[in-house]
Amino acid sequence: MTILLELFWTCFQTSLVSFGGVHGGISEWQRVFVTERGWLTAEQLMESYVVGQLAPGPSMVVAVLLGERVAGTPGAVAAFLGTYTAPVLFALGLGALLRRVREVRWMRQVEVALRPLVVGFMAATALGIAQAQWAEAALPMLVVGLGAAACYARGLLRPVPLMMSAGAAYWLVIVLLVR
Amino acid sequence: MESTTTANASPLHALEAPTPEVVHAARTSGLRPRDWILFHLKIGLFGFGHGAIMPMYERVLVRDSRALTAEQFHEALTMALMLPGPSLITLSMHLGKVLFGSAIGLLGVLAMCIPGALWALFIIHAVPVRDPTVHALFRGFTVGALVLLVDMVRRMQRGLRAQSDVPARRDRRYLWRLALTGVVAALLLAHVPMAYVALGGVPVCLAVELLA
Numbered sequence: 001m002t003i004l005l006e007l008f009w010t011c012f013q014t015s016l017v018s019f020g021g022v023h024g025g026i027s028e029w030q031r032v033f034v035t036e037r038g039w040l041t042a043e044q045l046m047e048s049y050v051v052g053q054l055a056p057g058p059s060m061v062v063a064v065l066l067g068e069r070v071a072g073t074p075g076a077v078a079a080f081l082g083t084y085t086a087p088v089l090f091a092l093g094l095g096a097l098l099r100r101v102r103e104v105r106w107m108r109q110v111e112v113a114l115r116p117l118v119v120g121f122m123a124a125t126a127l128g129i130a131q132a133q134w135a136e137a138a139l140p141m142l143v144v145g146l147g148a149a150a151c152y153a154r155g156l157l158r159p160v161p162l163m164m165s166a167g168a169a170y171w172l173v174i175v176l177l178v179r
Numbered sequence: 180m181e182s183t184t185t186a187n188a189s190p191l192h193a194l195e196a197p198t199p200e201v202v203h204a205a206r207t208s209g210l211r212p213r214d215w216i217l218f219h220l221k222i223g224l225f226g227f228g229h230g231a232i233m234p235m236y237e238r239v240l241v242r243d244s245r246a247l248t249a250e251q252f253h254e255a256l257t258m259a260l261m262l263p264g265p266s267l268i269t270l271s272m273h274l275g276k277v278l279f280g281s282a283i284g285l286l287g288v289l290a291m292c293i294p295g296a297l298w299a300l301f302i303i304h305a306v307p308v309r310d311p312t313v314h315a316l317f318r319g320f321t322v323g324a325l326v327l328l329v330d331m332v333r334r335m336q337r338g339l340r341a342q343s344d345v346p347a348r349r350d351r352r353y354l355w356r357l358a359l360t361g362v363v364a365a366l367l368l369a370h371v372p373m374a375y376v377a378l379g380g381v382p383v384c385l386a387v388e389l390l391a
Contacts, residue, residue, distance in 0.1 A: 051302050087264040112388075113384045116339065117261070117381070118253075159231060160235075164320075166319045167227070174315040
């Protein structure tokens with residue numbers, strides 16, 4: 001029981017300090033799960049991280065995998081609750097904050113002034129993904145990426161079918177290139 | 180209490196809408212609580228490639244259903260990203276609460292997070308991730324997500340022109356904000372931690388806004 005509470009609390013704290021999503025969380029998980037508690041090896045942590053990146057939905061799911069490694073299914077549940085409680089609580093207060101932002105002119109201006117941080121963050125995520133894909137295999141990325149962009153721009157595919165088709169197309173390009 | 184009602188000529192006028200009007204917008208847009216939960220379920224089940232999720236919100240709320248204006252979405256996204264913690268969950272819970280109430284908001288979060296967690300557990304136990312076919316599929320999902328993300332960034336940079344009626348080329352504040360966006364992206368790409376960029380970025384952004 002103690003270990004479940006510990007998992008919940010660790011994941012709650014990590015979730016709070018994981019600024020900018022999973023990349024902010026990884027160093028904290030490393031510190032607690034590997035160095036402080038010795039629950040996992042660094043290799044197990046990295047494997048969970050990679051799989052967490054492959055699964056659909058929020059990338060913080062890595063915490064659930066770590067929890068399961070440490071204490072089985074109950075551990076996964078404790079890590080799940082710990083990770084997602086903090087942002088839900090934050091969101092409950094966010095509405096009141098946003099109402100103030102709309103009503104008070106200077107707060108509104110502060111919000112607009114901070115937008116470069118947000119757009120820059122999104123652009124960096126996109127560029128980071130593009131960089132990694134380019135380094136791995138440039139040609140399939142170009143072919144599939146341009147094809148998908150053309151389909152999306154013409155409104156032929158909606159987001160989920162777009163990703164599914166991109167997956168299939170990428171596989172096809174790899175098969176054709178190898179043969 | 181100061182209000183922004185004088186800004187009628189700018190895209191800002193849509194922004195004064197307080198929560199009840201947003202709720203009204205959601206109703207008139209035809210977006211129902213059931214759609215909200217199904218949308219999250221879809222992300223949790225099929226939303227491979229993490230970069231794609233924010234663009235999916237924008238697409239459903241702003242472009243498809245028009246439940247929110249682009250400005251309202253941008254505002255909520257800025258605040259969610261500026262708060263610590265996983266911003267996707269903060270954004271989802273906040274928007275769900277604003278549109279349909281806390282219970283539906285929480286159901287939306289669960290509908291997205293539980294399938295995602297089950298998928299991750301399934302993958303780690305049963306999927307040969309190193310297999311070339313599986314590897315290629317996941318890479319393809321990521322390329323698809325990249326397309327959605329680039330499209331969103333392209334449209335979001337228009338939000339940098341808020342509060343302005345001057346043409347883009349002569350809008351000094353917009354050009355400064357665009358330059359800052361580039362600097363932020365470059366720092367993050369150089370692996371400077373997001374927390375440092377945000378902490379340092381807030382005063383710089385505010386100073387530039389005052390001086391520009």
